[in-house]
Amino acid sequence: MLRLFISVLLLSALGACANVDFGSPNIYQRSDVQHSGTVQHATVVRVRNITIQSSSGNSGLTSLVSAGVGAFLGSRVVGNGNGRYIAAAVGGAGSAFVAQQVSSALSRHAGLEIVVHTDTGRTLVVAQPDDQPFVPGDHVLLVSTSSGMRVTH
Template sequence: MFKFLLYAVVLSILTGCASADFGSPNTYQRSDVQRIGQMEQATIIRVRQVTIESSSDSSGLTSFVSAAASAFLGSQVIGNGRGRYVSGALSGAAGAFISQHVSAAMSRHSGVEVFVRRANGQPVVVTQVDDQQFAPGEHVYLISSGSGYRITH
């Protein structure tokens, strides 16, 4: 039984990890590399912590794959005859449950909502992953590219 639980947890974690992409301002999309973007100076007005949620796996594919693999492994590890069907069903249900909860936890990331004032006086707001720290009054760069806007030092 311990082997099965270990297999289910590892498989669930691996399937949950594949779906989280939050677009860090320090990471560029391949389509943005070697392209001209726009840059302007701006001043931070306000910074607010937010939670960014990814909905990239709304199909439930990772839960289905995890349940199928867990059911197969459970039927191979535990029981003979009818017992292997019962253990396969229970392990499939447990694998799907674990995968669903791991995927939900992995789909959230902390971020910041940054209010800035452009050089022309226009206020704008950009939400991004919180891998850079900003403070009100700080001078930053507002960068636009094919992927959207980002703020950086």
């Protein structure tokens, strides 16, 4: 019973963050496919590690479902009587708290803040996932599409 409880809790927390996209230069949105964008040549001026925090798109649904499952399973642990109500309350509150913490931790991802100087004289900053390495002095391309701007080699 405890294994089922933990499994449901982890699956609901993981489900909240499963489809988060942070604009990787290696991933294109469906709306960008077969549409033109613009490209500018630029030079990397500075690179800084950042943390990208996704927005909470589930509006507490994960915590609510986990609390319900925790309360149900908590009420099954202790026999009949008032003990099972206390176990249900503790199980529900505990599972909601754990789901919220797991969801929060999974919504943070490593990224880069990249400052570039374009060939036309503009200085721009782009934040994106850290799936491509950049160092000052790199000659890069600024790719601009309907879903945003990205820096790539």
